Amino acid sequence: DIQMTQSPSSVSASVGDRVTITCRASQGISSWLAWYQQKPGKAPKLLIYAASSLQSGVPSRFSGSGSGTDFTLTISSLQPEDFATYYCQQANSFPQTFGQGTKVEIK
Amino acid sequence: QVQLVESGGGVVQPGGSLRLSCAASGFTFSSYGMHWVRQAPGKGLEWVAFIRYDGSNKYYADSVKGRFTISRDNSKNTLYLQMNSLRAEDTAVYYCAKDQATVTTYLGSDYWGQGTLVTVSS
Numbered sequence: 390d391i392q393m394t395q396s397p398s399s400v401s402a403s404v405g406d407r408v409t410i411t412c413r414a415s416q417g418i419s420s421w422l423a424w425y426q427q428k429p430g431k432a433p434k435l436l437i438y439a440a441s442s443l444q445s446g447v448p449s450r451f452s453g454s455g456s457g458t459d460f461t462l463t464i465s466s467l468q469p470e471d472f473a474t475y476y477c478q479q480a481n482s483f484p485q486t487f488g489q490g491t492k493v494e495i496k
Numbered sequence: 497q498v499q500l501v502e503s504g505g506g507v508v509q510p511g512g513s514l515r516l517s518c519a520a521s522g523f524t525f526s527s528y529g530m531h532w533v534r535q536a537p538g539k540g541l542e543w544v545a546f547i548r549y550d551g552s553n554k555y556y557a558d559s560v561k562g563r564f565t566i567s568r569d570n571s572k573n574t575l576y577l578q579m580n581s582l583r584a585e586d587t588a589v590y591y592c593a594k595d596q597a598t599v600t601t602y603l604g605s606d607y608w609g610q611g612t613l614v615t616v617s618s
Binding site (some may be wrong): 390421423425427432433434435438439442444474476478480481483484485486487488489490 | 546
């Protein structure tokens with residue numbers, strides 16, 4: 390099975406900050422990586438698919454990059470509504486696996 | 497609009513069984529692969545199972561293989577998860593999720609249900 394490792398596990402940031410989250414796959418997954426945002430008590434929301442494609446309706450301050458084993462999610466200017474937990478997921482092969490999550494907290 | 501509504505969660509004793517349902521509407525259910533994903537209290541997301549649009553292929557996480565069965569009834573626009581031999585570690589909110597694309601599962605899940613809580617406890 391492919392293991393997904395996110396870092397950091399949590400980050401404290403202020404409104405307007407640039408935030409970068411990384412995700413590493415234990416083996417190559419081409420570009421088949423998705424990023425989700427989850428707020429407490431809510432279902433996950435798809436932000437980025439195929440590593441760098443912005444899901445419809447998602448603000449352009451979110452961007453994704455990477456291929457192979459190393460990927461990043463960047464929030465260019467953190468907004469109050471962005472405080473949440475973020476997960477990467479590899480969609481290259483079954484079992485599809487998630488990273489352990491990165492909690493973005495208010496500084 | 498797309499809606500996924502899970503039901504069937506509840507409290508069950510260890511070793512017991514439960515069947516979850518996910519009623520889909522607002523899209524052509526029979527054209528999309530579907531997933532179950534769970535989240536234990538205070539923990540991260542865990543992918544559980546997937547079924548192709550026509551039910552021809554099914555995949556499972558190692559943690560549930562042999563105990564859980566995913567199925568679908570395209571005539572009823574409904575996804576199911578039959579859970580047998582339940583353990584305390586299966587306690588979680590269970591979400592159903594829709595593949596974004598019809599022909600591939602590579603592009604993530606664009607719609608999710610609200611989740612249904614399964615509690616395994618004596």
